[in-house]
Amino acid sequence: MALLEVDGISAAYGRVRVLANVSLHVDAGEIVTLIGANGAGKTTTLRAISGLVRLTGGAVRFAGRDLAKRSPDEIVRLGIGHAPEGRRVFARMTVRENLELGAYTRSSRTEFDEDYERVLDVFPRLRERLTQKSGTLSGGEQQMLAIGRALMSRPQLVMLDEPSLGLSPILVQTIFGVIRDIAARGTTVLLIEQNARQALTIADRGYVLELGKIALADTAGNLLASDAVSAAYLGGAHA
Numbered sequence: 001m002a003l004l005e006v007d008g009i010s011a012a013y014g015r016v017r018v019l020a021n022v023s024l025h026v027d028a029g030e031i032v033t034l035i036g037a038n039g040a041g042k043t044t045t046l047r048a049i050s051g052l053v054r055l056t057g058g059a060v061r062f063a064g065r066d067l068a069k070r071s072p073d074e075i076v077r078l079g080i081g082h083a084p085e086g087r088r089v090f091a092r093m094t095v096r097e098n099l100e101l102g103a104y105t106r107s108s109r110t111e112f113d114e115d116y117e118r119v120l121d122v123f124p125r126l127r128e129r130l131t132q133k134s135g136t137l138s139g140g141e142q143q144m145l146a147i148g149r150a151l152m153s154r155p156q157l158v159m160l161d162e163p164s165l166g167l168s169p170i171l172v173q174t175i176f177g178v179i180r181d182i183a184a185r186g187t188t189v190l191l192i193e194q195n196a197r198q199a200l201t202i203a204d205r206g207y208v209l210e211l212g213k214i215a216l217a218d219t220a221g222n223l224l225a226s227d228a229v230s231a232a233y234l235g236g237a238h239a
């Protein structure tokens, strides 16, 4: 059984349909990437899974449980972490306070301390800046904080929406290394990336979303080798 099963979901903003019958699944231990052009509906898909966008059809199941009618809060508690698009950190709070907020679903002090240490091991830059106001962090540091905060709920599945957006080439490498590391530590990953080639390089499988519909689903290797994917999403010629 898949850990996450998105089964024919549809969603709309007002009267504009954005997702039409989207199905995908993520097995425990996998890194799965969702790629597609701007506006294809990638962010909306993650928001629908997190309960932030209402479904107009279909179902989402996580570890066998139907997520319909559950609040975003409950969905976090069930084990889905979500680092949203655009480095949403609480600017006036410190780094430490932001990480504490990520753990709001949990009550065990010991577990909190363990996760806190683990996140700071993954992001040593954050450890040096625990008392700094998050709004004064660099863009890359804010991105790390957004990912770190999502990991603080000790999710079984973490969804990352454009984690490398706007980062320098070196930081992009760091972030992809971190994603691999997160997966190696046992967290399943659903990853959205504009940087499709990099994403497919670390992923097991991928889906291509076009205008709210799944256009292709395959192993990451096959998608990387596909001429159609290459032309549309990987900047042309094979690397």
Ligand SMILES: Nc1ncnc2c1ncn2[C@@H]1O[C@H](COP(=O)(O)OP(=O)(O)OP(=O)(O)O)[C@@H](O)[C@H]1O
Binding pocket: 013, 018, 036, 037, 038, 039, 040, 041, 042, 043, 044, 045, 085
């Ligand atoms: N709150 C909203 N109200 C109205 N339309 C919206 C809203 N959010 C997104 N949309 C529209 O829904 C479509 C899908 O948006 P979404 O953010 O899911 O795309 P995306 O694939 O994540 O794109 P990008 O790569 O640019 O982040 C777009 O046409 C967008 O304009």
Ligand SMILES: [Mg+2]
Binding pocket: 042, 043, 044, 085, 161
């Ligand atoms: Mg998006």
